[in-house]
Amino acid sequence: MKLLRYGLPGQEKPGVLDQDGHIRDLCGLTPDIDGSFLASAAWLRLQALDLSTLPRVEGQPRLGACVGRIGKFVCIGLNYADHAAESNMPIPQEPVVFNKWTSAVVGPNDDVRIPRGSEKTDWEVELGVVIGRTASYIEEDQAMDHVAGYCVVNDISERAYQLERGGTWDKGKGCDTFGPTGPWLVTRDEIPDPHRLRLWLEVDGRRYQDGNTATMIFRVPQIIAYLSRFMTLHPGDVISTGTPPGVGMGIKPEPVYLRAGQTMRLGIDGLGEQRQRVVNA
Incomplete structure (x- = not known):
C-alpha cells in the first residue's frame, strides 16, 4: 500500500494510491498519515x-511529505x-x-532552496525507513x-556548512527544504527486501548516482x-539510511x-520518484 499526503503546505490531507495510480481520499478514516496513525496500526486494516x-x-x-509531523529525522552517514x-x-x-x-522537511516535488551564501549545496538519494512501533533497546532480529x-x-x-564551519554535520544538513520526503510511504509488506533496491539521481538529465541498497x-x-x-524511536520517526556514490562533492x-x-x-x-527545482533562498 502506498500512503501519501496531498494538498497545500500545512493543509495536507491523507490519501492512498490505488492500483490504477489514482489518489483516493482517506479523510473519513484518519486525520493524517502520522505517528498516531501508524502507532494505531489502522494502516494494517486499510489493506482489507x-x-x-x-x-x-x-x-x-x-x-506533501509522506509522513506528517515527523518526530525525529535521523540520518546515517557514510x-x-x-x-x-x-x-x-x-x-565507519x-x-x-x-x-x-x-x-527541513518538504514534499517530494517542492523547490529546494540554496541557502544564502552557499556555494556547495549537494544532493544525496537515500532509502528512508519509517518507524511504526516504539523501539527501545531492541535486538536486530526484532527490528523489522x-x-x-x-x-x-x-x-x-x-558541504561547507557541514565540514568547514566547525561543530557537527547537522549544520549543513538541516537547512530549510533540505529534506524532501516521499512521494509516498510504501508499507513494508510491498518491499520484501529493502536491501535489493536500485536508487538513482539525476541533475538536469545527467545521471550522477546509480546504486543499490545491497x-x-x-x-x-x-x-x-x-x-x-x-x-527511543517512535512511530512516525524517519531514518535516512545513507547514500551511494555519485554526490557532487566526489x-x-x-x-x-x-x-x-x-x-x-x-x-x-x-x-516512486521525486523531482525538485533548485532556487535561491
Missing part, C-alpha cells in the same frame, strides 16, 4: 479495504563504502549518526517488526537496533554543486 470505494481525488494535487571513499573518509566501524531538523514502511529521501547537504555497510535491522540504544577532477535553475530527479525501485 477495496480502495475503489474511497473518494477519488481529481487532478494532480501537490504532494553507509556505502564507495561513498566513504569518494568523500575521502574511512569506512559504527553507524555515523546525525539529524535533520524537522523544519518496528518498521511501518519505506520512502525516498533526498538528503540535501551544504551495498550498504549497515543494514536496516542493524541501524534500527543500534539507534534504539541511544534514543566528482573528479572538480566537485559539482547545485545552482539555481537546475532540476533534480531521483527515485528508488518500488518507492
